[in-house]
Amino acid sequence: MPIAAKTSRVFAGLCRGLVAIGAFIVVLPAFAQDAGQVVLAVGDVRMAGQVLRVGDAVRVGAPLHTGHDGYLYIKTIDNGFLILRPDTAAAVAEYTVDAGQPGKSRFRIELNQGIARHITGEAVKSARQHFRFNTPVAAIGVRGTDFTAYADDRLTRVAVLSGGVVVSGFDEQCSPGGIGPCEGPQARELFAGQPGHLLQVEKDKALPELLQNVDLAPAGSPPPRGDEPHASQSASQAGTLEANLDPVKADRLEAIDTVLARPPIQWGRWRDLAGEVPTLPLLALLANHKLLAFNPYFALLRPNDAPWDNRVSGAVDFRMQGGEAVIERDNGSAYAAAVENGRLHVDFAQRRFSTGFDLVADGERIARRADGQVFADGGFENVSQFLGGNNMLVKGALGQDAKLRAAYLFQTRLDDRRVAYGSTAWVK
Incomplete structure (x- = not known):
């Protein structure tokens, strides 16, 4: 099944679950x-x-x-x-x-x-x-x-x-x-x-x-x-x-x-993985956050009351604060992967970004990269993992509190049997 179709199916299922759970929450005090x-x-x-x-x-x-x-x-x-x-x-x-x-x-x-x-x-x-x-x-x-x-x-x-x-x-x-x-x-x-x-x-x-x-x-x-x-x-x-x-x-x-309690962007894994609890309380955040990006394991959100301040100029190199990835086989099994050697460059004048990292799992190191567009609302993404030297699909957001921050979700087909999903966080 294509990645986009699979993601849409999972997202639709989650939304149905949120509606049902939301109705249940109303009855409970906490x-x-x-x-x-x-x-x-x-x-x-x-x-x-x-x-x-x-x-x-x-x-x-x-x-x-x-x-x-x-x-x-x-x-x-x-x-x-x-x-x-x-x-x-x-x-x-x-x-x-x-x-x-x-x-x-x-x-x-x-x-x-x-x-x-x-x-x-x-x-x-x-x-x-x-x-x-x-x-x-x-x-x-x-x-x-x-x-x-x-x-x-x-x-x-x-x-x-x-x-x-x-x-x-x-x-x-x-x-x-x-x-x-x-x-x-x-x-x-x-x-x-x-x-x-x-x-x-x-x-x-x-x-x-x-x-x-x-x-x-x-x-x-x-x-x-x-x-x-x-x-x-x-x-x-x-x-x-x-x-x-x-x-x-x-x-x-x-x-x-x-x-x-309301950082400018929230990211993480909303789904259990091999017994490990989620790192992102997605249901709680949806009450006052906008869902910016979503895949079968990870989500990215922005607080409703914290829009992007579009006054940043020049070019910025970010350092990676953290990252998490899951590699899923076509038979449905999945295992965790590490994200190393990350880089993210954003040119606000040209409204372009470039990023890359090594995906590491089971002794294998796989280089991933993407180039794409930065938008006025603080979002950024590329359109395909197969065009212009890209080998992964990225959708992310910029945010600012005391520091300039960024986060993005990625997904990439590694071969005919495996697809990787992940999230990364960055700071200036």
């Missing part, structure tokens, strides 16, 4: 399987072993991990935030919002190791009695709160930036499987009005200790990023535990979310 969305992903950040990018959905129960250079900001479905700093392992074990009866919503977050910051969302404020933040040795409940916690397998430290927490070590009256704060005789509270203090829980000691020692604070190493802004001068003078964190950070995070 996706039960999603806890939130990534609004910042820096360095090595993963969910269930898969790399996370801005815009990705965070699934309930999926393990989250940041490497030594990883920072992850998650905006929850009720407009709260969960921030993971480097070398942190966590999971959103339960995040169920009941829109009809908010007080029945249920939440449980697990911090297995590292440093995490949690800012209470709207639904949590209505169901604090059903919110639990667990570490290996302690249970943390909230009083309407912005707090930071450090955890390893033997101790937990908690600092409060706004509101208050109630903390208890695990014992017969406070089990890790519970929902809501532990309010027994071993529980202690900490409020933001107690500057310079933290609660510490050690393994096998249910009663938390109230300490006053800035050097032990969770704000230590690794430090927050610069976009977790510095505290005000007055807060620093008051001896706030996390003097390099702003207790009113929620407002700043909203600004970060506005910029980062």
